[in-house]
Amino acid sequence: MSSHLTDEQQRIVKSADAFADEFLEPIAADLDRNGKYPKAVIAELAKHDLLGLVVTKSAGGTGAGFTAHVEALQRLSQTCPAVGSIINNHTAASYAISKWGSEAQKTAHLSALAKGQALGAICVYESGAALGLGADALLGTQAGTNIKLNGKKAFVRNAGVADTYLVFATLPADDGKTAISAFIVDAKTTGLSVGVAAQTMGLRGCPVAEVTFENVVLDSAARLGAAKDGAAILSETLSVYALGEAAQTVGIGKAAAKHAAAAAKHRIQFGHPIYSLQAIQTLLAEIASDAHLAWLGIRHAAQLIEDGAPFETEAAIVKSFLGRFGAKLLVDAIQVEGGLGICETAPPHFGGALPLARLFRDLAGTTLLETPADFPEALIAASL
Amino acid sequence: MNILSPEQTAIQAAAKDFVARHIIPKAVEFDKSGAFHSFLLEEAKPGKIFGMAIPKAFGGLDYTPLTQALVLEEWGYGCCGMATTLAASVLSMESVLLAGNDAQKKQFFTPMLNGKIGAFALTEPSAGSDVGGGKTTAVKTAEGYTLHGSKCWITNGGIAEVFTIFAQTDPAKGVKGISAFIVERGTPGFTVGDEEDKLGLRSSNTVFLGLDNVKIPAANLLGKEGDGMKIAMQTLDLARPAIGALAVGLAQRALDECVKLLHEKFPGKPFPGQALQFKLADMKIQIEAARQVLHHMMALREAKLPFSEESAMAKTFGTDVAMNVTATAVRLMGAAGYSSELAKFMRDAKVMQIYEGTNQIQRLVIARAVLSRPKSAAPAEKVLAK
Numbered sequence: 001m002s003s004h005l006t007d008e009q010q011r012i013v014k015s016a017d018a019f020a021d022e023f024l025e026p027i028a029a030d031l032d033r034n035g036k037y038p039k040a041v042i043a044e045l046a047k048h049d050l051l052g053l054v055v056t057k058s059a060g061g062t063g064a065g066f067t068a069h070v071e072a073l074q075r076l077s078q079t080c081p082a083v084g085s086i087i088n089n090h091t092a093a094s095y096a097i098s099k100w101g102s103e104a105q106k107t108a109h110l111s112a113l114a115k116g117q118a119l120g121a122i123c124v125y126e127s128g129a130a131l132g133l134g135a136d137a138l139l140g141t142q143a144g145t146n147i148k149l150n151g152k153k154a155f156v157r158n159a160g161v162a163d164t165y166l167v168f169a170t171l172p173a174d175d176g177k178t179a180i181s182a183f184i185v186d187a188k189t190t191g192l193s194v195g196v197a198a199q200t201m202g203l204r205g206c207p208v209a210e211v212t213f214e215n216v217v218l219d220s221a222a223r224l225g226a227a228k229d230g231a232a233i234l235s236e237t238l239s240v241y242a243l244g245e246a247a248q249t250v251g252i253g254k255a256a257a258k259h260a261a262a263a264a265k266h267r268i269q270f271g272h273p274i275y276s277l278q279a280i281q282t283l284l285a286e287i288a289s290d291a292h293l294a295w296l297g298i299r300h301a302a303q304l305i306e307d308g309a310p311f312e313t314e315a316a317i318v319k320s321f322l323g324r325f326g327a328k329l330l331v332d333a334i335q336v337e338g339g340l341g342i343c344e345t346a347p348p349h350f351g352g353a354l355p356l357a358r359l360f361r362d363l364a365g366t367t368l369l370e371t372p373a374d375f376p377e378a379l380i381a382a383s384l
Numbered sequence: 385m386n387i388l389s390p391e392q393t394a395i396q397a398a399a400k401d402f403v404a405r406h407i408i409p410k411a412v413e414f415d416k417s418g419a420f421h422s423f424l425l426e427e428a429k430p431g432k433i434f435g436m437a438i439p440k441a442f443g444g445l446d447y448t449p450l451t452q453a454l455v456l457e458e459w460g461y462g463c464c465g466m467a468t469t470l471a472a473s474v475l476s477m478e479s480v481l482l483a484g485n486d487a488q489k490k491q492f493f494t495p496m497l498n499g500k501i502g503a504f505a506l507t508e509p510s511a512g513s514d515v516g517g518g519k520t521t522a523v524k525t526a527e528g529y530t531l532h533g534s535k536c537w538i539t540n541g542g543i544a545e546v547f548t549i550f551a552q553t554d555p556a557k558g559v560k561g562i563s564a565f566i567v568e569r570g571t572p573g574f575t576v577g578d579e580e581d582k583l584g585l586r587s588s589n590t591v592f593l594g595l596d597n598v599k600i601p602a603a604n605l606l607g608k609e610g611d612g613m614k615i616a617m618q619t620l621d622l623a624r625p626a627i628g629a630l631a632v633g634l635a636q637r638a639l640d641e642c643v644k645l646l647h648e649k650f651p652g653k654p655f656p657g658q659a660l661q662f663k664l665a666d667m668k669i670q671i672e673a674a675r676q677v678l679h680h681m682m683a684l685r686e687a688k689l690p691f692s693e694e695s696a697m698a699k700t701f702g703t704d705v706a707m708n709v710t711a712t713a714v715r716l717m718g719a720a721g722y723s724s725e726l727a728k729f730m731r732d733a734k735v736m737q738i739y740e741g742t743n744q745i746q747r748l749v750i751a752r753a754v755l756s757r758p759k760s761a762a763p764a765e766k767v768l769a770k
Contacts, residue, residue, distance in 0.1 A: 125719060129650045155719035201714075201727035208719070269514035279744055327711040334734060338512055338742055339537045342735045344581040347536070347592060357583035364711070364730060368718045372649055375659045 004299075009068045012049065016072035019048045020079040028080040029345075031205035032358050035197075037161045038205055041083060042116050050076075050087065052114020054095045060111025061094075066240075066305040070247040070298050077251030078258075081362040082205035084251065086119075088244035089157040089206070093120030093166040096237045097184065100225035105184060109164055121162035122237060123153035123185075123211055129373060131234075132170030132178055138213055140171040140181060145220050147171070147183070149191075149213040159209035160194040163187050166224065167213075168234050173227075180230040182237075183222045191216040202361030238370060239315040240305070246298050246318045248366045249326050252359050253291035256333035257284055259356055263337045274336070283332050290325045294318060313383040316376035323376065326367035330360040392451050399458035402431065407462030414465065414587035415728050418579070420543050421466050421587055428470070429499035437474050437481065442493045449682040453629045457675075460633025464732040465587035467630050469501070472539040472588075475623040476502030479548040479564055482622075483607035483615045492566060495545050503544035504623070505535040505593055506616050512537075513745045515616060516559040520595060522551035524609075528602040529553075529565065531573075531595045539739070541591035542576045545569050549595070550616055553609045562612030566604040573598040584731030585739075620741060621695045622685075627740045628678045628702030631733065635671045635702075635709040638729045639664070642713040645720060663716060667709045674698075674705040693753035696746040703743060706733040 005013065023044050031038055045051050053069040055061025062068075069091060077084035094113045097105060112118040128134020138151035149169055156165075165185045173179040185192065195210035225233050261284050264275035274280050297318040304311035334341035334356050346354045369375065388396065406427045414421050428434070436452050438444020447455070452474075459467035473496065480492045496502055511517035520533025531551050535541070547567045554561030567574065577592030607615060643664070650656055681694035710730040714721040721727065737743045 127649075127720075129653070155723075198723040200723045201731070202722075208723070268510070269512060269517065274513075279747070283744075323715060327715070331707055331711070331734065331737070335737060335742060335744060338738055339507075342583045342738055344583060347578070347580055360583060360734060361727075361731070364714055364727065365722050368715055368722055371718055372646060372660055372716050373657055375657075377659060 005067070005071070008062075008064050009071060012053065012062070012064050012068040013071050013075065015048045016050060016075040019044065019050065020076050024076060024080040024083055028082075028355070029358065031080065031082055032202070032361075033204075035199075035204040037086075037207050038083065039161070042086075042119060045083075045087065046114075046116025051090060051116045052094070052110075054091055055098055055110045055114040059098065059106050059114070061098075061114035065302075066243075067299065067302040070243060070302050073244055073247040074251040074254070074295070074298075077248040077362075077366075078255040080205075081248050081252055081359070081366060082203045084244075084248040085157060085203045085206035085365070088241060088248065089122060090120040090162075091244060092122050092237050092241040093162075093164060095240050096122075096166055096182065096224060096233055099236070100182070100229060100233055101184075102221075104221065105224065109184060113164065118163035119158055119161060120164050120166065121156060121158035122241065123156050123165050123167040124234070124238065125153065125155045125370065127152070127154045130371065131168060131180060138167070138169045140169040140183075142172075143217065147181075147218045147220070147223070149183070149185075149216040149218065151213055153211045153213075155198070155208055156194075156211045157206055157208050159211055160197065160207055165192075165211065166237070168230070169213075171227075171230075179227065180234050181227060182224040182230055182233045183218055184224055185216065185218065185222065189216055189218075201364055202358065203365040235312060239312040242319045242376070243298055243301055243305075243315050245366045246294060246315075246322055249322050249329070249363060250291050250295045250298065252363045252366065253287060253294075253326075253329035256330050256356060256359055257287045257291065260284060260287070260333040260336040260341075263340070267337075280336060283336060287329050287332055291329060294322055294325070297321060313380055316379040319376040320380060322367050323369070326363065330356065330363045334360060388454070392454060395447070395451055396454045396458065398431070399455045400461075402427070402433075403458050403462035407459070407466050411463035411466065411587075412725060412728065415463070416586075418581070418586040420589055421469065422543075424466060424470070425499040425501070432497060433470060434473050434477070434496040434499075434502075437477055438493050438497065439481075439489075442489055443497050444493065449685040450679060453625065453678055453682045456626050456629035457633035457636070460630030461637045462633075463587070464630050464634050464729075464736065465585040467633070468585050468588035469540060469543075471626050471630060472503065473501045473544070475619070475626055476504040476540070476544070476546070476548055478619045478622045479504065479606060479615050480566070482618050483564065483611060484566075487603065488566060488606065492546050500545040501540050501543050503538055503540040503547045504619065505538045505541065505547050505549045507537050508534060509536050513742060515613070516562075518550065518552060518562065520549075520551040521555060522553050522563055522565060524553065524602075525599070528600050529605065531565065531567070531598040531600065533595050535593040535595070537580070537739070538591055538593050540589055541593050542579055542589045547593075548606065548619075549593075550612050551595075553612075557610065559613040560610050562616070563609045564606040564612045564615045565600060566606065567598065567600055571598050571600060582735060584728070584733070584735040586731075621692050624695045624699035624740055624746070625678055625681050625702075627736055628674065628681075628698035628700075631699075631702035631706035631736050632671060632675045632678055634729055634733060634736075635667070635674065635706040638706075638710045638713045638726060639667045639671060641724075641726055641729075642667075642717060642721075645717050645724065645726075649717075649720070660716065663712060667712060670705040670709060674702045677701050693750055696741075696749040696753075699740060700743045700746040700750070703733065703736040707737055709733075 052061030057063040575594035
C-alpha cells in the first residue's frame with residue numbers, strides 16, 4: 001500500500017509511526033487505567049504535524065490531505081486508540097471549518113487548531129431519539145441579530161479539554177418547520193458548561209461528557225455556512241468522523257492480528273506452536289482479511305474526499321461493513337491468546353505486555369452507531 | 385417459553401427473586417472493585433444454594449439437570465461474575481459426585497452446604513487446551529501423596545475451602561497417568577498467588593496456585609490412580625453446559641436492557657424502525673435457540689443418554705450467542721450503550737468464550753463426534769496429542 005502514497009503522505013506515515021513508538025507506546029496502558037486526558041501529548045502531536053492534516057498550507061495546516069489523516073489515525077490506533085479519538089474529534093471540527101468556514105472564520109480558527117494551540121470537538125448527539133427531539137434538545141432562538149442557545153449535548157468527546165466546539169443546534173426555519181444549524185463556539189463562552197466525564201468501557205483518556213448551553217449568546221459570525229447548509233454540514237461531518245473511526249478500527253484490528261500471531265508462535269500446546277494449527281491460521285487470516293478489505297474502502301473514500309467528489313455513500317459502506325465485522329476482529333484475536341487474552345495486566349508467571357483486552361474495549365467504542373435509529377444502510381440504500 | 389413443572393416454576397421464581405434482591409443491585413459495584421462478594425454466601429446459606437447438585441442422602445436438594453439450568457440462567461441474568469463464583473463452586477463437586485466414595489462426598493459436600501466454596505484445579509501454564517501437558521506431580525508415599533507443581537486460571541482458587549486437583553501419578557503414561565485428589569485449603573505448601581485482573585467476570589476470583597510438596601492422605605485420591613483424565617473430561621462434560629446456561633441468562637439480560645434503553649430513547653414510540661426491529665428479532669432467535677440446545681442437552685442427561693457432543697454445543701453456542709448479542713446491544717445503543725451496564729455484559733461474554741475450554745476446543749469435540757460414527761466417548765485432546 002505504501003507504494004501508492006505520495007512523498008508527503010509517506011512523510012506523515014513515518015511521523016505517525018515514530019510518534020506512536022516514542023510517545024504512545026510508553027503511556028497507552030496507563031492512560032487506559034487512569035483515564036486522564038494526556039495534555040502533554042497534544043503539543044507533541046502538533047510537532048509531528050498530526051493535528052492539521054486536513055487544513056491547507058495557506059490556512060496554517062500541513063495540507064497533506066485526508067488520506068494522510070486516515071493513514072496516521074490507523075497507525076496511531078494500533079498503539080493507542082484513545083489518542084486516535086482525540087485526533088478524530090479534533091479533525092472533524094477542523095474539516096468542517098475548512099470546508100464551510102468564511103475567510104474570517106478560517107483565519108480565526110484553523111491555524112490555531114492545526115498547530116495544537118486549540119483543540120477541536122464536535123457537539124452532535126442529544127439524549128432524545130434524534131436531534132432537536134427530547135427534553136434536553138439544544139434549541140436556538142433569534143435574538144435580534146444574535147442567536148441564543150439553550151439545551152444540552154450528550155456524549156461530547158474532548159469535552160472540557162477542547163477550546164473550539166463545532167455545535168449543531170435546532171433552529172426555527174422559514175417554512176415554519178425546524179432546521180439544523182452549525183455554530184463555532186469558544187469553550188470560554190458565557191453559559192457553556194461541561195458536566196462530569198462519563199466512565200466508558202474504553203477509549204479512556206479521551207474525555208466524554210455532557211455540554212450544557214444556558215442562554216449562550218452567539219453573534220451571526222459564529223454560524224458556519226449558510227442557514228440552509230446545516231443539514232449537509234452535519235451529514236458530511238459525521239461521514240468524515242465515521243471514516244476516522246473506521247481507520248481506528250482497522251488499526252486496532254491490525255494490532256490484534258499482530259499480537260495474536262506472535263502469541264500463537266510462542267504458545268506450545270500438543271507439542272507444537274498453536275500457530276501451526278489450521279483453525280488458528282484461519283482465524284488469524286480472517287482478521288487480517290476483514291481489516292484489509294475495510295482499509296481499501298477507507299482509502300477509496302479518502303481519495304474521493306481529496307478529489308472533491310461525493311463520498312458519503314462510500315463512508316457508509318465502510319461503516320456498515322465494520323458494523324458487521326468490526327467486533328469480530330478482537331473477539332477472535334482474544335481466542336488465540338486464551339486466558340492471557342482476557343487479562344488486563346500480565347500475571348507475573350507469564351510476563352509481557354497484554355494489550356488485547358484494552359483494544360477489545362477500545363474497539364467496542366469505534367464501531368458504535370450514532371443513534372439507535374441511524375443506520376448507515378439507509379444512506380447506501382438511498383444511493384441504489 | 386419453557387414448559388415447566390410447578391416445582392420448577394417455583395424454583396425458577398425463587399432464583400429470580402434471589403438474583404433481583406442480592407445480585408443485580410451489587411453487580412456494577414463488584415465489577416468495578418473486582419472484590420470477593422462474600423455477602424452473597426451468607427445470603428445463599430439458608431437456601432442451600434450449592435446444594436442443588438448434592439444428593440439428598442448428603443443433605444442436598446438434588447435438582448434435576450434441567451432445573452439446575454433454570455437456576456444457572458437466572459444467576460447469569462444477574463451478573464456472570466458473581467454467578468461464576470457460585471457456579472464454579474457447584475461444578476467443583478461434579479468430580480466428587482462422579483468418582484468419590486461416601487466418605488469423600490461427605491468431606492467435600494459438608495462445608496459447601498454451610499456456604500463454603502469449592503474449586504476445580506486442572507489447568508497449568510503448560511496445559512491449557514492440551515490437558516495432557518500438565519507437569520504437576522503426585523508422588524505416592526507411606527502416608528499418602530505429595531503434590532508438587534502449579535495450577536493457573538483457577539476460578540475461586542483464592543476463596544475456596546476445598547479443591548479437586550489433578551496431578552501426574554505416573555508421568556510416563558501421559559494422560560493415562562493423571563489422577564484426581566481432594567485438597568483442603570491450608571494444607572502446608574499450598575499457596576495462592578495474586579488475583580488476575582480480568583477484562584470481564586471481574587468479581588469472580590481467578591488465581592495461580594502453588595503446590596510445594598503438599599502432603600495429603602491416601603484417602604483423598606478420587607477413584608483409582610490413572611482415572612484423572614476420565615474424571616476431568618466427564619466433569620467438563622457436566623460443567624460446560626452450566627457456562628452455556630449463564631450465557632443464555634446474560635444474553636437475555638442484554639436484550640432486556642437494550643429494549644429498556646430503547647423505550648427511554650423513544651418515549652411514546654413502541655416500535656422503532658424495521659432495521660432495529662430485525663436486530664432485536666435476531667437477538668431473540670439466537671437466545672431462544674441457545675436456550676433450547678441447553679435444555680435439550682439437560683434432557684439427554686436426565687434420560688441417561690450420551691450428551692458429550694451436546695454439552696460442547698451448549699457451551700459454544702450459548703457463549704457465542706452471548707458475545708454476539710451483547711456486542712450488538714452495545715453498538716445499537718451507541719454512546720449510551722458504551723457507558724452503560726451493556727458494556728459490562730460484553731466484557732463478561734468475552735471471557736466466557738474462553739474459560740471451561742475455549743470455544744475452539746469445543747469445536748474439536750463436536751467435529752470429532754460429527755466425523756466418527758458411531759459416537760465415541762474419547763476426549764478430543766487425546767486425538768490431538770497423537
